[in-house]
Amino acid sequence: MTLKLDINPIKSWLPNIDNPLLISGPCSLESEKQAMDTAKLLAKDKRVFVYRGGVWKPRTRPGSFEGVGSIGLKWLQQIREETGLPIGTEVANAQHTEEALKAGLDVLWIGARSTASPFVVQEIADVVKGTDAVVMIKNPVNPDVQLWLGAVERIHQAGIKNIVAIHRGFTPFRQTKYRNYPNWKTVIEIKRMMPNLPIICDPSHIAGTREYLYEISQKAFDMGMEGLMLESHIDPSCAMSDAGQQLTPADLSRLLDRLVIRYENANNPDFENQLDVLRNRIDAIDSELLEILSSRVDIVKKIGQYKKDNNVTALQINRWTKLMEDRVGLGKKLDLNETFVKIIFQLIHEDSVRMQTEIMDEE
Ligand code: PEP
Ligand code: MN
Numbered sequence: 359m360t361l362k363l364d365i366n367p368i369k370s371w372l373p374n375i376d377n378p379l380l381i382s383g384p385c386s387l388e389s390e391k392q393a394m395d396t397a398k399l400l401a402k403d404k405r406v407f408v409y410r411g412g413v414w415k416p417r418t419r420p421g422s423f424e425g426v427g428s429i430g431l432k433w434l435q436q437i438r439e440e441t442g443l444p445i446g447t448e449v450a451n452a453q454h455t456e457e458a459l460k461a462g463l464d465v466l467w468i469g470a471r472s473t474a475s476p477f478v479v480q481e482i483a484d485v486v487k488g489t490d491a492v493v494m495i496k497n498p499v500n501p502d503v504q505l506w507l508g509a510v511e512r513i514h515q516a517g518i519k520n521i522v523a524i525h526r527g528f529t530p531f532r533q534t535k536y537r538n539y540p541n542w543k544t545v546i547e548i549k550r551m552m553p554n555l556p557i558i559c560d561p562s563h564i565a566g567t568r569e570y571l572y573e574i575s576q577k578a579f580d581m582g583m584e585g586l587m588l589e590s591h592i593d594p595s596c597a598m599s600d601a602g603q604q605l606t607p608a609d610l611s612r613l614l615d616r617l618v619i620r621y622e623n624a625n626n627p628d629f630e631n632q633l634d635v636l637r638n639r640i641d642a643i644d645s646e647l648l649e650i651l652s653s654r655v656d657i658v659k660k661i662g663q664y665k666k667d668n669n670v671t672a673l674q675i676n677r678w679t680k681l682m683e684d685r686v687g688l689g690k691k692l693d694l695n696e697t698f699v700k701i702i703f704q705l706i707h708e709d710s711v712r713m714q715t716e717i718m719d720e721e
Contacts, residue, residue, distance in 0.1 A: 361552050363510070366519045368556050368584060371492055372444070375407055378619055379522070379558055379585030381446065381465075382610055383410035384592075385600035386423060387430040394437060396592040399607035401441035405614050408465055409434070409443040410587060414454050415599055416471045423598040431461040438464075446494075451478065455485040467494035468509065470526055470538075470563070474498035479509045487516040494522040496560065501528040503544055503551075510555060523548060523557045524587060525578075527564035537566025537603070540574065542581055549582075558585035562603045568594075571605065572613055579620050588613070654706070655713065662714035672714035678707060 368379050382400055387393040393411055400406045413430030415423065426433075434445040446465030449455040450472045458466050466486070472478045473496055486493060493513050498505045506523065513521055525545050527538025545557060559578035561571045575586055591597045594604040605613065624630065665672060682703055689699035 359551060361507070361511075363514050363521075363552060363555065364519055365514065365521050365552070365554050365556075367554070368522065371490075371520045372407060377405055377407075378579070378583075379408070379556075380406050380614070381408040381410050381558070381585065381587040382406050382590045382607075384597065385412055385562075385589045385604060386415050386598055387411040387413055387426055387433055388423075388598050389426075390433050390436075392592055393430070393433045394440070396590060396607060397437040397441050397443065399592070400590060400610070401443055403607065403611045403614070406443065406610075408446055409437055409441070410446050410465075410467075410589075411437075412599070413447045414450060416448070416450055416469050417599075418471075428457055431457060431463070434463065435461060446492075449482060452481045452485050455482050459485070459489060459491060465492045465494060467524065468496060468513075470496045470499045473509045474500060474502075474505060476505070476508060476512070479512045483512045483516040483518075486513065486518055489518075490520065491518060492520040492522070493518050494524050494558075496524045496526045497528065497544070499529045499538075501541055501544065503547055506544075506548065507551065510552065521555065522584075523555055524560050525557060525564075525583070526560035526587075536564050536570060536574075538564050540564050540577070542577070545581060545583070556584045558587060559583045560587040562587070562589040562600065565603055567602045568605060568609075571603070572616060575613065575617055579617060582620065582622050651706075658710045658713055659717065662717035665714060666718045672711050672718060681707070 369375055372379065384393065384396055397409050400409060411430060411434055413425050413427060413434070415425035417424055430447070434447065437443065438445045444464035446463060446467060447458060448469045449458050449466045450469060455466065466482075468479060468482060472482070482493075495506070495509050495513065498509070510521060510523060525540065527536060527540045530536070530539045540559075548555065548557060559574070561574035561578065564574050565571050571588065575588070578586060588610060589600060589604045590607050590610045591601075591604040592606065594601055594606060597604050624633075662672065682700065685703050686696055686699050690696065
């Protein structure tokens with residue numbers, strides 16, 4: 359299924375962007391000074407295009423810092439005035455959205471907990487209806503692509519064309535090294551289903567700690583994502599929320615220096631030609647692979663018939679163990695990854711057994 363929604367490219371609402379869309383700023387605005395000091399340093403790095411700051415904070419448990427509230431919108435306005443950076447915050451209900459629109463914010467985003475609730479998304483959609491707001495939609499906390507797509511559709515149905523999806527990872531079911539595990543397959547799936555929906559990555563909420571920000575950011579670019587949202591704070595150790603994952607503006611710049619930014623197209627005819635040559639070879643090899651698999655199936659069927667005629671079982675464990683050892687050994691000599699070879703032969707063997715049992719069950 360491909361949904362050809364009428365969604366604008368980022369450049370149409372942020373014309374001076376010539377790089378990936380980099381959004382940065384504190385998890386939460388805490389004071390006028392913290393917000394402004396962070397912004398002034400960020401603005402020195404011309405790779406930062408939008409300033410973010412949480413004003414209303416959705417906290418998983420009550421009792422933690424829940425944001426400074428509406429006063430933060432004024433601080434954001436001052437930041438835009440002083441630094442020229444477009445400003446954005448998270449909205450989680452109709453009232454937030456009304457206030458944020460009234461304050462002229464350039465970007466609104468729907469947080470992961472809100473995307474998980476179609477009622478909340480609809481409430482926000484009803485308020486932005488008929489405006490030219492830019493709405494970013496984080497993935498829901500649970501790995502449900504349909505909920506994420508549904509939120510995009512609700513906002514789009516309200517007439518909003520400036521939409522960006524943000525991948526911020528999913529709540530893990532068990533302890534993982536990341537706070538929220540990334541699911542790159544889901545990102546590919548969304549790109550396939552909505553080819554013109556820009557997607558950026560939020561490595562801060564995926565990582566949960568500073569040490570993983572680089573690897574996740576680089577992976578996001580390797581996957582062709584169009585930008586990053588990275589939290590930054592003038593003094594992360596004192597942050598009132600998400601202290602472990604925020605960077606100082608200087609560390610953010612250092613991180614950006616290390617990243618290799620990749621583009622879907624190189625705009626270089628030599629590169630394109632070379633890529634075409636290589637892709638043609640891959641296409642040819644893939645069709646050979648399939649032909650070889652199909653000849654293998656012919657033989658498997660013969661074996662199935664032969665076993666049936668002689669009342670022998672489809673599965674013979676000794677043969678299977680030996681086959682696997684042999685193929686893994688062969689794969690090693692050819693420099694193939696052991697797990698890769700194992701998985702492929704498990705699949706091939708499973709399907710062979712399935713075909714043979716089918717033959718045996720035939721009347
Ligand atoms: C945030 O951006 O500060 C935030 C709360 O993110 P998320 O909705 O991804 O948890
Ligand atoms: Mn945060």
